[in-house]
Amino acid sequence: MKILGIESSCDETAAAVVEDGRKVLSNVIATSLEEHKLYGGVVPEIASRRHAESISGVVKEALAQASCTVRDIDAVAVTYAPGLIGSLLVGVNFAKGLALSSDLPLVPVHHLRGHIASNYITSDIEPPFLCLVVSGGHSHIVSVKSYTDFEVIGRTRDDAAGEALDKAGRTMGLAYPGGVSIDKLSPEGDENAFKFPVPKVSTSPYDYSFSGLKTVVINIVHNAAQKGEDINTADLAASFQNAVVGCLLTNLEKAAVDFGFNKIVIAGGVSANSKLRSRAQEMCDSHGWSLNIPELKYCGDNAAMIASQGYFEYLGGVRADESLNAYATMPLDDVQY
C-alpha cells in the first residue's frame, strides 16, 4: 500500500510517499526557517503563507520522486493536530481536496504519533515500547501499546524541552533554533561550569518542568550584563543542555523501570540532540535495554513519518471526510476528528 503523507503543522511544508508504513519512496521538505530566523522564532502568518505557496509543488515533487502519479496512491494521510492552526489548515485543506478529487481515502494523523512512527521507517521496531517524544511544543513519556494505542505517562507542566532550549538560546544570543545552536556550541564548553537545580514537579514522578531551568539562564545572562561581566556562552550552553538532558533521561529511566519496559524509543525534533542521543545510549546499555532513535533526517518535521503512521491508522480503520478540521491542541492518547 502506498500512502501519500502531508505535513504542515509548523514551518516545514512536507510531502512523502511511503510503502506499507516502512519503506520511504520519497520525502520532500520545504522550510521557511530562514525567514523566521530574522524574528528569533516562527511567525505563524509567514509560515501559513509559505505553506500555501509551496504545498502543490512539494506534493508534485514527492509523487515524482517516488515515480508515482496520484493513481498509484492508496490513501492520503495528513497532519491535522496539534500545531499552528493556520499552518495545519493549509495541509488539511489540500489533502481534503486531493482525496475528494481523486476518490482516495483520507486519514487524519496526530503529529506526535507521526514523530513516534519516524522510528518505523528507520528500524524494524514494533510496539509495545516506551517512547520519549521531545519536540518544540511537547515533552511526553508515552507507553506505545500498539501502532494506534497510546498512553501518556508523563508530560511537561510548562515549557517543552525544545521550547526551553530555543528560548535559552535566544537569551544567550544564539541563532534560532536555539536547540540546534546549543547542540553545536556545547562541545566547546564545560558542562559543569554552571550549576542548575533539579526541577521539582509535584504532579507525577514522570512529569517535567523546564521553565525554571530557562529562567536560571535568563538570570545568569541578565546579571552578567548588569555587572558588565562577560560569560562564557559555550560553558552556559553545555551546562544548560546537560541539565535538560539529565531531566529528560531521569524520568524516562524511572518510567521504564516502574512500568517494566526494555525497549526504549526517542522521537521528535530534540531527538536530534547529540548529548541526548549519547547519554540515552549509555543509560540503555547500562540496563541492557534496546534503544531506537530516528536517523537525523527523520528527527525533525517530515511527511514520511505522517505517511507511516497514516498506514497504521488506515489499517486500524481510521478515515475522515471533507468535514475534517485542524486543531491547535489534541491529546495524543485520545484523538478526535
Ligand code: KG4
Ligand atoms: O519536532 P520538531 O521539528 O517540531 C515540533 O514539532 O515542534 O521540533 C523542533 C524542536 C525545536 O525546539 C528545535 O530547537 C529542536 O527541536 N531541535 C533540537 C535539535 N534539533 C532540533 N534541539 C536540540 N538539539 C538538536 N540537535
Ligand code: ZN
Ligand atoms: Zn514536530
